[in-house]
Amino acid sequence: MIIIGELINGTRKKIAKAIADRDEACIGDLAKRQAEAGASFIDCNPGTVGEDEIRDIQWLIETVQAVTDVPISFDTPNSVALQAAFGAYENAATPMINSITAEQERLDEMLEFVAQSGANIVALALSDAGMPASADDRVETSLRLIDTLTGAGVALDRIFVDPVIAPLSTDATCGCAVLEAVRTIRQQRPEVHITCGLSNMSYGLPERKLLNRVFVAQGIAAGMDSAIMDPLDAQMMATICAAEAVAGRDEWCMNYIQASRDGKLTQ
Amino acid sequence: MIIIGELINGTRKKIAKAIADRDEACIGDLAKRQAEAGASFIDCNPGTVGEDEIRDIQWLIETVQAVTDVPISFDTPNSVALQAAFGAYENAATPMINSITAEQERLDEMLEFVAQSGANIVALALSDAGMPASADDRVETSLRLIDTLTGAGVALDRIFVDPVIAPLSTDATCGCAVLEAVRTIRQQRPEVHITCGLSNMSYGLPERKLLNRVFVAQGIAAGMDSAIMDPLDAQMMATICAAEAVAGRDEWCMNYIQASRDGKLTQ
Numbered sequence: 353m354i355i356i357g358e359l360i361n362g363t364r365k366k367i368a369k370a371i372a373d374r375d376e377a378c379i380g381d382l383a384k385r386q387a388e389a390g391a392s393f394i395d396c397n398p399g400t401v402g403e404d405e406i407r408d409i410q411w412l413i414e415t416v417q418a419v420t421d422v423p424i425s426f427d428t429p430n431s432v433a434l435q436a437a438f439g440a441y442e443n444a445a446t447p448m449i450n451s452i453t454a455e456q457e458r459l460d461e462m463l464e465f466v467a468q469s470g471a472n473i474v475a476l477a478l479s480d481a482g483m484p485a486s487a488d489d490r491v492e493t494s495l496r497l498i499d500t501l502t503g504a505g506v507a508l509d510r511i512f513v514d515p516v517i518a519p520l521s522t523d524a525t526c527g528c529a530v531l532e533a534v535r536t537i538r539q540q541r542p543e544v545h546i547t548c549g550l551s552n553m554s555y556g557l558p559e560r561k562l563l564n565r566v567f568v569a570q571g572i573a574a575g576m577d578s579a580i581m582d583p584l585d586a587q588m589m590a591t592i593c594a595a596e597a598v599a600g601r602d603e604w605c606m607n608y609i610q611a612s613r614d615g616k617l618t619q
Numbered sequence: 620m621i622i623i624g625e626l627i628n629g630t631r632k633k634i635a636k637a638i639a640d641r642d643e644a645c646i647g648d649l650a651k652r653q654a655e656a657g658a659s660f661i662d663c664n665p666g667t668v669g670e671d672e673i674r675d676i677q678w679l680i681e682t683v684q685a686v687t688d689v690p691i692s693f694d695t696p697n698s699v700a701l702q703a704a705f706g707a708y709e710n711a712a713t714p715m716i717n718s719i720t721a722e723q724e725r726l727d728e729m730l731e732f733v734a735q736s737g738a739n740i741v742a743l744a745l746s747d748a749g750m751p752a753s754a755d756d757r758v759e760t761s762l763r764l765i766d767t768l769t770g771a772g773v774a775l776d777r778i779f780v781d782p783v784i785a786p787l788s789t790d791a792t793c794g795c796a797v798l799e800a801v802r803t804i805r806q807q808r809p810e811v812h813i814t815c816g817l818s819n820m821s822y823g824l825p826e827r828k829l830l831n832r833v834f835v836a837q838g839i840a841a842g843m844d845s846a847i848m849d850p851l852d853a854q855m856m857a858t859i860c861a862a863e864a865v866a867g868r869d870e871w872c873m874n875y876i877q878a879s880r881d882g883k884l885t886q
Binding site for chain 1: 795798826833834837839869870872
């Protein structure tokens with residue numbers, strides 16, 4: 353499972369303050385703990401706009417790469433901030449762009465840069481029609497994005513398609529639709545990565561972590577191999593380990609048994 | 620979710636002793652607690668053979684129906700014990716036969732009685748070839764059993780087909796194979812019930828309940844609507860509640876929200 357650690361996000365109050373205060377200890381600690389917990393990428397979302405966003409994402413990248421070699425996910429819709437992020441990035445490991453969408457104007461603006469960057473890319477199944485309404489919508493937009501990216505020279509295994517989760521509290525069919533989309537995309541493009549912003553599923557509902565865990569187990573069975581999530585959630589990490597064993601991605605359950613010996617599965 | 624409470628099983632040492640001692644308090648308490656926790660059927664497996672089995676299943680049925688109106692699942696491979704079970708059963712609610720298989724000799728012996736009993740039937744996808752080896756094996760045997768039963772006059776909604784789980788520790792592909800079989804059976808026979816002996820998945824592995832929870836979430840997404848399991852496992856029951864919400868079987872998440880208010884989702 354390729355985990356994109358979501359905790360350094362300036363839309364969270366505590367993180368916004370740490371960014372504004374240039375609190376290296378807070379951000380560095382959060383980066384290190386996510387890396388130690390198993391994050392494959394550390395997402396950095398400044399949560400600001402304009403000139404601030406450019407300065408903030410550069411500072412976040414400098415701060416995170418000072419404490420860990422785990423590659424960074426540049427989380428901004430702003431193409432100028434994105435280019436600044438690449439300018440600040442000095443790590444050898446290939447970073448992630450989070451994200452591009454199928455919204456035509458934004459795609460036209462970003463495609464060439466994104467393709468030539470050599471980075472991994474989260475490709476969000478949002479089009480000019482807005483949020484996808486069905487499994488078919490998700491599949492159609494995802495495949496169109498994948499084909500556009502590969503047409504521009506991006507290898508399939510650099511693409512992390514995200515079929516877009518809506519809150520279950522507003523759309524009871526969203527869980528089924530996303531899982532069906534994941535299965536279809538996995539069948540039609542076996543080599544692409546499939547990720548999700550997991551916690552969107554449970555927005556507005558109680559016991560959110562329980563719903564997120566249930567969904568990750570179902571998503572892994574459907575063919576998801578990545579998630580944008582909190583790697584410090586030990587129960588979630590244990591669920592992923594078990595789901596990979598059940599999905600046959602852990603021969604003889606060796607990882608699962610080792611995780612148990614390491615005390616990582618205790619609930 | 621139609622839960623078949625599995626705890627009254629004479630292959631468990633404590634239960635074997637309670638049966639041998641005719642300990643009504645122990646068995647009655649286990650029946651009541653499973654019913655209160657949400658079991659739709661109380662399974663009774665004497666775990667003995669021959670004349671003992673006949674006397675034991677009758678005593679179990681008398682003891683359980685004295686404390687709860689929840690129908691009983693008669694868990695015996697012995698057709699004489701099964702007939703004795705029906706003789707002892709006085710509850711108005713339709714009981715369950717657990718189980719018939721596609722093993723020809725046993726099927727020939729039991730089919731007519733089972734069909735005419737009016738009971739619900741667990742139909743286990745075991746044939747004379749032994750344990751199913753693949754998803755296709757499971758689907759083929761399940762559909763053959765379903766067709767044999769409906770041909771004998773059994774309504775689809777009385778049939779609980781069980782695609783047979785093998786331990787993940789001996790067969791890493793079993794989880795995927797069972798889930799694929801569940802999806803195919805659900806597509807081809809939308810009205811049939813699909814159940815599983817959940818805990819077989821985790822046999823021989825650590826943190827068994829974690830694996831069982833992950834599998835039930837995945838099974839519900841695939842179309843399972845029943846399980847043979849421990850209804851006193853509160854984390855399992857919470858997982859089922861969440862999985863039904865994600866599967867779109869809980870409009871506006873009303874059951875989920877109510878379960879949260881009732882304190883049933885706290886992990």
